[in-house]
Amino acid sequence: MQASTDRIQVSHAGSLPRTDELVAANGARDFDDDGFTLLRTPEYDALLQEAITGLVQRQLDVGITAVGDGEFGKASSNPTDYGAWWVYSFQRVTGLSITEVNAFNEPPHRSTPGDIRLTSFSDRRDRQAFADVYADPTAIYSGRTATLFPSVTGPIEYRGQELVAADIANLKTAIATTGAENGFITAISPGSAARIVNDYYATEEEHIWAWAEALKHEYKAITDAGLILQIDDPSMAENWDAINPEPTVEEYIAFTRIRLEALNHALAGLPTEQIRFHLCWGSWHGPHTTDIEFKHIVDTMLDVNAVAYSFEAANARHEHEWTIWEDTKLPDGKLLVPGIVGHSTNIVEHPELVAQRIENFARLVGPQAVIASTDCGLGGRVHQHIAWAKLESLAKGAEIATKRLF
Numbered sequence: 001m002q003a004s005t006d007r008i009q010v011s012h013a014g015s016l017p018r019t020d021e022l023v024a025a026n027g028a029r030d031f032d033d034d035g036f037t038l039l040r041t042p043e044y045d046a047l048l049q050e051a052i053t054g055l056v057q058r059q060l061d062v063g064i065t066a067v068g069d070g071e072f073g074k075a076s077s078n079p080t081d082y083g084a085w086w087v088y089s090f091q092r093v094t095g096l097s098i099t100e101v102n103a104f105n106e107p108p109h110r111s112t113p114g115d116i117r118l119t120s121f122s123d124r125r126d127r128q129a130f131a132d133v134y135a136d137p138t139a140i141y142s143g144r145t146a147t148l149f150p151s152v153t154g155p156i157e158y159r160g161q162e163l164v165a166a167d168i169a170n171l172k173t174a175i176a177t178t179g180a181e182n183g184f185i186t187a188i189s190p191g192s193a194a195r196i197v198n199d200y201y202a203t204e205e206e207h208i209w210a211w212a213e214a215l216k217h218e219y220k221a222i223t224d225a226g227l228i229l230q231i232d233d234p235s236m237a238e239n240w241d242a243i244n245p246e247p248t249v250e251e252y253i254a255f256t257r258i259r260l261e262a263l264n265h266a267l268a269g270l271p272t273e274q275i276r277f278h279l280c281w282g283s284w285h286g287p288h289t290t291d292i293e294f295k296h297i298v299d300t301m302l303d304v305n306a307v308a309y310s311f312e313a314a315n316a317r318h319e320h321e322w323t324i325w326e327d328t329k330l331p332d333g334k335l336l337v338p339g340i341v342g343h344s345t346n347i348v349e350h351p352e353l354v355a356q357r358i359e360n361f362a363r364l365v366g367p368q369a370v371i372a373s374t375d376c377g378l379g380g381r382v383h384q385h386i387a388w389a390k391l392e393s394l395a396k397g398a399e400i401a402t403k404r405l406f
Contacts, residue, residue, distance in 0.1 A: 001066070001228060001273060001308050001335060003368040006406055008358055008398040009065045011337060012391065013278055013310055014186040014230060015085055015377025016059075016070030017384035022051050026146055027077035035098045036090055036147040038075055048072060049170050056174040056183065062388065063395025066371060068184045068230070069174070070379060073167040080143030081380035082283050085232050086195075087145045089188045092160025093214050095200065096150035103149050103196050111243050116255045117204070118195065119244040125290040126241050134286065142284050143380060151197035152207065158214040161221070168225045184228035184276065187218050190266060191235040191259030195242075208262045216266035223274045230276045230310070231267075235259060236301060238282040240292035249296045256300055267305045276308035276337060277301065281318065283376040285344045294321040298328050310337035312375040314357065315344050322357070325364040336365055339375030340397065341390045346382060348389045354397020359404065367405035372398045 018026075025047055029038045052072050059067040074088035090096055108123035121127075127134045134140055171183045190211035194204070201207040222229040236259065240252055247255070267275060279301050281291045294311070301309055312318045322338070330336060340357045341349045354372070361370045372394055378387035 001276060003335060005368055007065075007402045008362075008367060008405065009371040010063055010373070010395050010398045011066035011371050012064065012068065012374045012378065013280075013339065013343075013376050014068055014071050014232065015379035016055060016068075017379045017387050018070070018072060018076050019051050019054075021047060022072065023077060023079060026075045029075070031147075034096075034150075036096070036150050038091060038147065045166065049173060052170045053174040053177050056171070056180055057178045058388070059391070060178055060180060062392045063398070064391060065181070066184065066228070067180050068186070069167065069171040071186055071377065073163070073170065075146040076380055077146040078144040079380070080141060081145055082142045083145040084380060085186065085377060086188060086192065087147050087149070089193045090147060090150055092158060092163055092218065093156050094159050095152055095154035095156040096196075097153045098148055099151040099153065099197070099199065101197060102151055106197055108244065111245065111247060113251070116243055116247050116251050118239060118242045121242070123244055124241050125244055125246065126286055126288060128244070129289060130287050140284065140286055149196060152200045154200055156210040156214050158217040160218060164218050164221045168222060168227065171227060172225065182226070182228060184230050185222050186230045186232050186278070187215065187222065189231050189233035189235065189259070190215055190262045191256075192233050195235060205258055208259055209265070212262040212266040219266055219270060223270045228274050228276060229270070230278055231263065231304070231306065232278050233263065234280045234282055236279050237292055237297055238280070241282070241290045246290070252292065253296070253300060256297070260300060260303055264303075264305050272305055273307050275306040276310060277304045277306040278310040280312050280376045283343055283381055285381075288317045291317055294318060295324045298324055302331065302334070307333070308335035308337050308371065310373055311339065313338040314340055314342040314349070314375045322360045322364075325361065330365045330369060335369050335371055336361055337371045337373045340372045341374050341394045343374060343376045343378050343381045346386050348386060349393050349397070351393050351396035351400055354394055355400035355404070358398060358401040362401065362405050367401075372401075
């Protein structure tokens, strides 16, 4: 990834709406004996390749300059699905099995000074503050994932070689067919992957590092293929809400540092210019009143060994935080990939608003260092017609900003 000298580049955060045919095909897939590994067929593989090629062409047609595979290789069997970016990892490592207790029904865990730990999903502080809202599926609905959530019951080792090779081949075929300059594939961070129940490793740190050792094979495969690797790591910001009671910022940064070090270990030796990092506060459509402020974690984010940093900047909870770049210096040669259109509302941002948001960042870090993007993945979060309208508006707004800034 390189800075642009003549235009505002346009991208997105990864997940894009799957075609109706692909959603149906994922829903019809059989499971292996473990109950969560999805089986593939030649017919499915052909459908997936065709869908990704069509997706890349559609991105180019609406004005996306930094295209991706839309996470189509990460199974989604429901039009509303907030978890495909995560559950795909269950297909790619050993040591997992279905148990009675999982990440969603485990009991709450209380943290104390010196013993900071994640609580259960149901005990997260935003959920507790708005319990009646979260209990109402007409108010907040996160959809359904393609697989059940397993737990760690044995040693984690990478087994996804054929699957990541298929992801790479599908995107490279689409790039060659459409003439796209390059493309990116997302991969989960060790810290985010490790948020499932650990029934095997003696400590959570050992658990996280086991994921790092496994996932580094996926990261290397993507960059070795010449593609851009995007690390998806909501845990860097989102874990704050999952610690109950609220810790001090200093405690949280130390807690997060372990996850940062594991990620950088997994990225060691890979070309930084091919790595972008995505941070978000979780893509569910909740109040998010317990989100950590960006200013507290921006330096931690910049310590990730990446060339570009993607983050939410368009939603009502975090849009105001573009001003942190008045006091935070973007290191030389680095790029910002701010969310300019949101994933948490059906309202399609006006191109003029898009341009204004881009210009806010451009005035602080320089237009050459800004790639306009989405807050988070749009696939599974908003209706496909709305998602594409948002991307079209994003590209139009970038054109307006380009005329003003270059």
